[in-house]
Amino acid sequence: MTNWDRFLDSFFNARVAAEYLPKIIEGFWLTILLAACIILAGVAAGLALAVLRSLGIRVLNWAIIFVVDLFRALPPLVIIALLYFGLPAAGLSLSGFAAAWLALSLVLMAFTEEIFWAGITAVPKGQWEAARSTGLGFLDTFTLVVLPQAVRMVIPPLTNRTIAITKGTALASVVAVQEILGAAQAGVSFSFNPTPLTLGAVAYLVLFLPVVILGRWVETRFAWKR
């Protein structure tokens, strides 16, 4: 057997591929489910924090900034491990899926809050003044005038950050979630052959390449003229 044959047999073994493909496909759907849950929770919570921060209540803002900096500073894997291995000690145990979801949602929330906050503060003061001078209240001005402009400005960075964090779903393999990477690693240890990892890489490409291309499109689409 030449080196080349050995290489093919290791990474592109048809028999192993056929055997583990169903597992990888299951993992593929699980990755999508996990990512969708993270995006929903993370973006919603991040937006909510940014809105709360706009109220300008000092103590609340300190708390928000603390939480945001905390989850931006901690490596996501550390948060997952803390939730999964640490919480049971406190009498509360989470499934691997729940731990990964919660951890990555918190990280996405933190980055999303910062991004929305930057967008909100980037809306010119004149917009507030024009709206308030017509008698609109704080809430109407914020929701109808300022926030729509802020959202529009932050769509490109938000898209990029969201893509980056959903790729972190691979970390869930560490806490025994059979998402793409988890399923692939399990396949490797049963078959003693790395071909399932090749399948996993292909699955990630199928999933994320369109998303990355979408992100690129969003970036040009929203590079707008004011």
Place this chain on the structure above:
Amino acid sequence: MSAAIVEARGVHKYFGGLHVLKGVDLAVRERELVFVIGPSGSGKSTLLRCLNRLEEPSDGSITVDGIDMLDRRTDINKARQRIGMVFQSFNLYPHMTALGNVALALRRVQGMSRAAAEARARQALERVHLADRAGHYPGQLSGGQQQRVAIARAIALEPRVMLFDEPTSALDPELVGGVLQAMRELRESGMTMVVVSHEMGFARAAADRVVFMDGGRIVEEGPPEAIFGNPQQERTRAFIGQIERH
């Protein structure tokens, strides 16, 4: 002589340690057009912004259309509907059409239905000759058109007084005329107006009274002929001389 619609008395404004308004008294009668001039930093914008409480005066009293603007019990959002304001930088909402810009406060503040608000907004756009641009976004309009939409946004609320803060200063010279024309027509309709501007030709033609401010105080006021032709104060003379050389 009719009663004052705007009455500011002894208005002071500090920004931190900076004393920007030093006891300003200004009364504007119904249908009067008061023109405010003065060097940069003399407090013209600050005075205007105190009138609708975009800035909180540090001391003094302000009544507009009989409403005590500084009383804590005054519903400021309601009071502000009687005071239209036009800004140097237009400040149109970029994500809304011209019609949407004008209709927003009608719907949200005056509680009109969408149809009623849009009908009224269209009338306001007609008054500034922009009915045909109702569906355009600010980014698709010239600066002059944007400023006229901003005027429409303010007059749609049927205010008792309109405040203009250098409405033509951000415009290319060829676009100034359209905005001044809209203001002239507004004046002819009987609107009470306070205008901060360097458009001296407009002041001579349309103002009832010119107020010269310097260093946070009103230094001199009077009819345009008097202020421009025969100023009594040295500072006024120097300022008028300076702009007329331009």
